Amino acid sequence: MNKDCFIAEDLLPLYNDGLLQEETDEWLESHLKSCQKCNELAQLTKEPVEKETIISPVNHDKMMEKIKLKLSIYQIIFVGISFFFAIKTSLLNESFGFILSYTVLGVITYLFYRNFLIVTAIAFLPIFLWDIFQSFSMYVDGDTSLLLGIIGSAFLALIHLIFALMGSVIGLLILKLKKRG
Structure with missing residues (x-):
């Protein structure tokens, strides 16, 4: 040649x-x-080249089931952690440790889900539901009014939510820095 x-x-x-x-x-x-x-x-x-059909050894449906199972486990863990924080910090016990806990929860939850609405649900609902449960038991005992209990529960859950959202913003900034670098 x-x-x-x-x-x-x-x-x-x-x-x-x-x-x-x-x-x-x-x-x-x-x-x-x-x-x-x-x-x-x-x-x-x-001359046209014969194309071979490639059969994938990966079962797509089975792989997706495993991924969904892992995601469900992570979701259960996040909800469990948030309920643990809700129980631990609902009365505040003259301690403000919930500030760091909910900020870290917000960072981790945002980094995992990348959605502020999910962070809101995971941070707000458990503390709100736990305090409503506590308020209802106090209402049954005749110690307080139910409306005051609901308002107090919402206020306390909102405080926790604020710190979780601050953590979410930190998570958002981490993702932006990671994307830039």
Whole structure:
């Protein structure tokens, strides 16, 4: 093979697609007439290549079931952690440890779900429901009114939510910094 053969070999795909300029097309055709090897190669490139069907060894449905199962487990863990925080911090016990706990919960939840609405649900609902339960038991005992209990529960849950949303913003900033770098 000489230099012209290498050039002809590189030009064959463009020749078959009709993408060569007229002068280049004429040169290649004259070369194919004079070179038996390149002519045989040109004939081979005109024949369609049989495509093999590739069968994937991965069962897509089974893989998706495993992913959904793992996501469900993570969701249960997040809800469990938020209920744990709700029980632990609902009375505040003259401690403001919930500030760090809910900020970290907000960061982790946002990094996992990337959705402020889910962070809101996970941070607000458990503390609200736990305090409503506590208020209802106090209402049954006659210690307080139910409306005051609901308002107090909502206020306390809102305070926890604020810190979780602050954590979410930190998570958002982490993602933006990660994307930039």
